[in-house]
Structures are given as C-alpha cells and as structure tokens.
Amino acid sequence: MTRAEEAELTRRAGGGAAGRDDPWDGRVVSPLADGEERVIEGALRPKRLDDFVGQPRVREQLNLLLRSALRRGRPPDHVLLSGPPGLGKTTIAMIIAAELGAPLRPTSGPAIERAGDLAAVLSTLQEGEVLFIDEIHRLARPAEEMLYLAMEDFRVDIIVGKGPGATAIPLDIAPFTLVGATTRAGLLPAPLRDRFGFTGHLDLYQPEELGVIVRRSAGLLGVKIEDGGVDELARRSRGTPRIANRLLRRVRDYAEVRADGVVTKELTRTALELYEVDELGLDRLDRAVLDALIRRFGGGPVGLSTLAVAVGEEAETVEVVAEPFLVRHGMLARTPRGRVATRAGWEHLGLTPPASLDLPGTLFD
Ligand SMILES: Nc1ncnc2c1ncn2[C@@H]1O[C@H](COP(=O)(O)OP(=O)(O)OP(=O)(O)O)[C@@H](O)[C@H]1O
Ligand SMILES: [Mg+2]
Numbered sequence: 001m002t003r004a005e006e007a008e009l010t011r012r013a014g015g016g017a018a019g020r021d022d023p024w025d026g027r028v029v030s031p032l033a034d035g036e037e038r039v040i041e042g043a044l045r046p047k048r049l050d051d052f053v054g055q056p057r058v059r060e061q062l063n064l065l066l067r068s069a070l071r072r073g074r075p076p077d078h079v080l081l082s083g084p085p086g087l088g089k090t091t092i093a094m095i096i097a098a099e100l101g102a103p104l105r106p107t108s109g110p111a112i113e114r115a116g117d118l119a120a121v122l123s124t125l126q127e128g129e130v131l132f133i134d135e136i137h138r139l140a141r142p143a144e145e146m147l148y149l150a151m152e153d154f155r156v157d158i159i160v161g162k163g164p165g166a167t168a169i170p171l172d173i174a175p176f177t178l179v180g181a182t183t184r185a186g187l188l189p190a191p192l193r194d195r196f197g198f199t200g201h202l203d204l205y206q207p208e209e210l211g212v213i214v215r216r217s218a219g220l221l222g223v224k225i226e227d228g229g230v231d232e233l234a235r236r237s238r239g240t241p242r243i244a245n246r247l248l249r250r251v252r253d254y255a256e257v258r259a260d261g262v263v264t265k266e267l268t269r270t271a272l273e274l275y276e277v278d279e280l281g282l283d284r285l286d287r288a289v290l291d292a293l294i295r296r297f298g299g300g301p302v303g304l305s306t307l308a309v310a311v312g313e314e315a316e317t318v319e320v321v322a323e324p325f326l327v328r329h330g331m332l333a334r335t336p337r338g339r340v341a342t343r344a345g346w347e348h349l350g351l352t353p354p355a356s357l358d359l360p361g362t363l364f365d
Contacts, residue, residue: 065198125174211233224263294345302338
C-alpha cells in the first residue's frame with residue numbers, strides 16, 4: 001500500500017473521532033458510536049417494526065403490545081429494553097413511537113441531574129407521547145423516585161419549601177409511555193424494574209441476521225458487495241449490527257481505494273486483517289481479555305475487576321462489551337468463583353490447556 005493510500009484509509013477509519021477519554025478511541029470494532037457515526041446510523045436505522053431484522057421474540061411481543069394499545073386507543077405499558085451496546089435499543093424506541101404515530105421525546109439518565117429536570121420533561125409531555133430515557137440505570141435517585149409515581153399514576157409531586165414546612169403539590173401529567181434503555185439491567189433497582197409492563201432483552205445477533213442487515217445497509221449506501229463479502233462481514237461483526245454497519249463502510253473504503261469498489265470475499269478478508277478483526281470477529285479488547293485470563297491468570301478463575309485492571313479497561317467495559325461476546329462463543333465462562341477460560345478459549349489463542357485443569361464444559365452463569 002502506498003503512503004497516500006494508507007493515509008486515506010486511516011482518515012476514513014475516523015481514528016480519534018470519538019471522545020478523548022473513550023477507551024475505544026479509533027477502534028473499528030468498538031460497539032459504541034461517536035458523534036459522526038450517529039448521523040450515519042440515523043440513515044441506516046430501520047424505521048418500522050417490519051424492517052427490524054432479528055430478535056424475533058422481542059419483535060413479536062412488541063408487535064402484540066403495540067397493536068393492542070392502538071386498538072384500545074390507550075398508550076401501551078412502559079417498555080424496558082436491555083442488552084449490550086449497538087444491538088438496536090434506540091432503534092426500537094424510535095420504532096415504537098413511529099408505530100404508535102406518537103412523538104418521541106428522547107433524553108438520558110445522565111442528562112437528568114435533578115428531580116426538577118425530570119419534572120420539567122414530564123409536565124410538558126403530550127398525551128400518548130413516548131418518553132425515551134437512554135442509560136436509565138444512571139438516573140439520579142430523586143429523579144428515579146419521581147419517575148415511580150409518574151409511571152404508575154401519571155402524577156408528579158412538586159415539593160415546595162424546605163424542611164418541616166415543605167409541602168407536596170400534586171400535578172397531573174398526560175398519560176405517556178416510557179421506554180427505558182440500559183446496557184446494565186442488573187443495576188436497575190427492583191421498584192423501577194417492576195414498573196415496566198414489558199421488558200425486552202436484546203441478544204447478540206446470528207450471522208444470518210447480520211447478513212440481512214449488511215445487505216440492506218449496502219443497498220442504502222450504494223455499496224456493491226458480493227455474497228462472499230456479506231458472509232464474511234456477518235461472521236466477523238461480533239453479533240452486533242452497529243459493528244456490521246461500520247465494518248461494511250471500512251471495507252467499502254478499502255475497496256474504493258485499493259480495488260474497483262466491489263466488495264468481494266477476498267477483499268473483505270484482507271481489509272479486516274488490516275483493521276485487526278480476526279476470523280471470529282474478536283477485536284483487540286476481546287483478545288486482550290482472553291490473553292490476560294489465560295497467560296496471566298492460568299485460565300482463571302479470576303475476578304472481573306482484576307481482569308479489567310490487567311487489560312487497562314473499566315470493569316464495566318469488560319463486562320458489557322467483551323464478555324457477552326466471549327461467553328457467546330464459549331471461550332469464557334462466568335462461574336461463582338470468577339471468570340474462567342474454556343477449552344475453546346485456550347484453543348483460539350493457539351494454546352493447549354494443561355491436562356490438570358478442570359475446564360468448564362458447559363456454561364453456567
Ligand atoms: N435489528 C436491526 N436491523 C437493522 N439495523 C439495526 C438493527 N439493530 C441495530 N441496527 C443498526 O445498528 C445501529 C445501532 O443501533 P442502536 O443505536 O439502536 O443501538 P443501541 O442498542 O441503542 O446502542 P447503545 O447501547 O450504544 O445506545 C443503528 O444505526 C441501526 O442502523
Ligand atoms: Mg442507544
């Protein structure tokens with residue numbers, strides 16, 4: 001590759017576009033999206049439930065929920081969506097509003113710092129509006145308590161005054177539907193979780209489903225791609241539509257700069273090698289986690305936080321991003337004593353597990 005070509009590919013890969021303290025900065029397989037990417041994602045997002053690929057169970061259940069709400073002419077129950085980043089939580093929130101023909105009011109846990117911020121949002125909702133709270137596990141406690149009442153009784157109590165003289169003035173709000181999204185459902189307090197009438201857990205996608213998504217996105221982006229290229233991308237996207245769409249764009253860049261613009265199987269393989277995505281779609285972080293677990297800790301068991309320190313990442317990133325994928329591929333198991341590498345994990349690094357090791361054959365969570 002010439003220098004100019006290399007520079008062009010690096011520029012297109014958008015290195016450094018993400019925030020400075022983003023540990024994923026510039027990584028092609030980060031499941032998190034940066035600002036520029038969100039714009040492109042908007043264009044690729046399916047707008048209706050019928051265009052949403054995969055997650056058959058959640059889709060079916062949502063379909064029933066929405067149809068029956070429309071039939072009754074009442075807003076549906078509140079919806080909680082959980083699952084790893086990039087699997088379609090925001091997309092589904094938008095679809096819910098579209099299917100109901102209702103406006104969407106998006107906000108997020110970190111954006112609501114005080115109960116007053118939430119009161120301002122709640123009191124200006126229109127009837128039937130869909131309130132989307134992203135990262136709902138990061139909502140401040142007082143706001144959370146205000147939300148309980150709003151979800152249940154469509155009412156907020158505005159506290160006036162301080163100390164013993166303080167009084168609560170009840171304020172009715174329009175019936176609305178809350179859609180909450182979280183990558184960490186386990187962190188939601190039970191009273192909040194219980195107030196959602198419907199919970200959808202999104203799982204990593206199957207390669208066939210990702211193939212459909214890649215083909216659809218290629219059509220929208222005007223990328224010429226052969227079946228072999230689709231399969232290769234679908235297999236190596238960590239079960240994540242966001243990564244599939246991103247790798248598609250990077251491989252397209254490669255095809256435009258290095259070839260005639262057509263994405264073939266061979267070209268996809270070469271390009272993904274350049275971007276350090278391996279055969280199964282493991283990226284640098286996945287490999288680092290597996291490598292530390294096996295080479296530093298003899299395959300485990302080791303605690304999550306120790307493992308995170310060993311790879312220089314936040315425990316949350318390791319838990320939310322790397323682990324679900326490694327578990328799905330049967331390379332890592334979460335046991336009551338800590339994280340353990342499985343036989344497949346050892347073998348993926350080209351190592352043979354010591355015979356003395358009692359490796360988990362099945363995954364127990
Ligand atoms: N089922 C799907 N079919 C087609 N495209 C999808 C699907 N799910 C997600 N996508 C694509 O992946 C991108 C990321 O999805 P989305 O933003 O909804 O993920 P998310 O779960 O909200 O992630 P985060 O946790 O980071 O907020 C979207 O732009 C969309 O184009
Ligand atoms: Mg989102």
